[in-house]
Amino acid sequence: MNSNTSAVGNKSVLLGLIKLMRPKQWVKNGFVFAPLMFTGLFLDLASVTQTVIAFVLFSLASSATYVVNDLKDIEQDKKHPIKSIKRPLASGQVTPAQAKQWLVGLYATLLLGVYFQPLVMAVIAGYLLLNVAYSFYLKHQPVLDIFTIAIGFVLRVYAGAVAISVPLSSWMFVTTLCLALYLAAIKRRQELLQTTQQGRAVLEKYTVSLVDRYAEMSATGALLFYSLFVMNARPEMVLTIPFVLFGLFRYWYVTEALGEGESPTDALFADKQLLLTVVGWIGVSLWALWPAGAV
Template identity: 35%
Template sequence: MLDDIVWAVLPYIRLVRPWQWIKNLLVFAPVFFAVGVLNSSLFSRTLLVFITFCLASSLVYTFNDILDYKQDSLHPKKKNRPIASAEISKKNAILLIFFLAIGIFYLVMLVPSIILPILLYVVINIFYSFKLKHIAVLDIILISLFYILRIIAGGLATEIYVSPWIVVCVFFGSLFVILGKRRAEHTKENRRLVLNDYSSEALNFMLGISASLAIIAYGIWSVTEHNSPYLVYSTIFVVFAIFRILNHIYTNPHEAESPEILVFKDRLILGSFLSWGVYIFWLFYLV
């Protein structure tokens, strides 16, 4: 009986994509850089924001899969998604959206200051799923905006000032990751429709620009936003990670198609992120 329950639940787990929730850790950025992670009140409020964005992102993924199930069923990889493969009916998927929406509403009532960013995140994503994802350049800009909304929500929930340079870093950093995915997908025959409006040259150019601006923005933040003269050396970890990801994009594009998996698959990239985190924690919390 337990096996039956597990097999019945697994498609729903795949549908809500919990491995994508790693993106929602950005909500902790304001409290982390404000040296407030060890404050139980601030941490608990940020945790609520994190859970809210996890539910909201899962709602959006489910909604998008309902809209695209016919197109996904013809895709060599996406055809295995729960709705496209008929493991989950559209009716049950809509019911899941309803329950996710109830959970979001309840959590937002606990942290009412995040109503606007959560509302913008869900509403823009709905328009994105219907039409905006088919408009070249606008599609990648909007995805970057979703990352920024996470940081803003984290700041609003804790009443912590969010540095403009952090916003700029996240904007260009997320653009770099998104363009890396688009560049990897562009080489495939079965690709999303909007990629027909991109050229490989344009993607390469935008990828290089976003990587450069992400490094520059982080470098400026490291010398202007903290009184420690040692923060600038954390740029080394950032540059290494970006260059390593760039190398994957051009040598193993199929790996760059899933950056959230690539980070854990490449031990050097994972090591650079962990080293950066330890170094920043040491500077902000222990020195």
């Protein structure tokens, strides 16, 4: 009886530790694949392999930052109406000691990445340091907190470029930055509306109208820079512009009318039209960039 109880308890802790890594959020690391797609190297096995390795390493790194953040915010998360139930540390499913041991294991695994992709790991090291600064200081600073989140997405794209030894284009940099700022601004907007400033002190320094303007400016910039990039550098991708425009419209609808958006990943998987838009954009992009004569 005791052994059964112990086994159930161990399974619960293991599931909690996996949940602590937030594998569902790994979809954000898909930005690592952007350089592979836009350079047309997605049919090159070596480039694909290196990008997949970079994706795995970045996923482990992002999971490590989630553990650090949850350890730091455990008391605030207990006051949050959703996080107090869903976060393993805040709900008591995982103890801080267990989370710290898990974090050491994640860092140890990441060290192995230096052997496979030392340059990518240099980018990831910068990402980890940035997120430590975010967890302990930057997340409490208005505007800086939004830009820190956005820079994390830019570093993902940069890591993808480093993995296949290609330069990060200025178009991709500024488009990614604007898109990420849009997502971060919407995230703050939904937190303001749904949590009434509980558990995150920086929310007291924002207003809904302010972050709405941030989101509008960022969305406009993302669409403008992406369209200019396509028309100047990749005219064969012009058919992808309507997908981007519809995706921005639909995401705003999902956040405004359906109340999603505090987690961009949850919003993506919760709405079939939004998910199909992303899949459609990827499909049309691959079709447009497919090398001539390739099978």
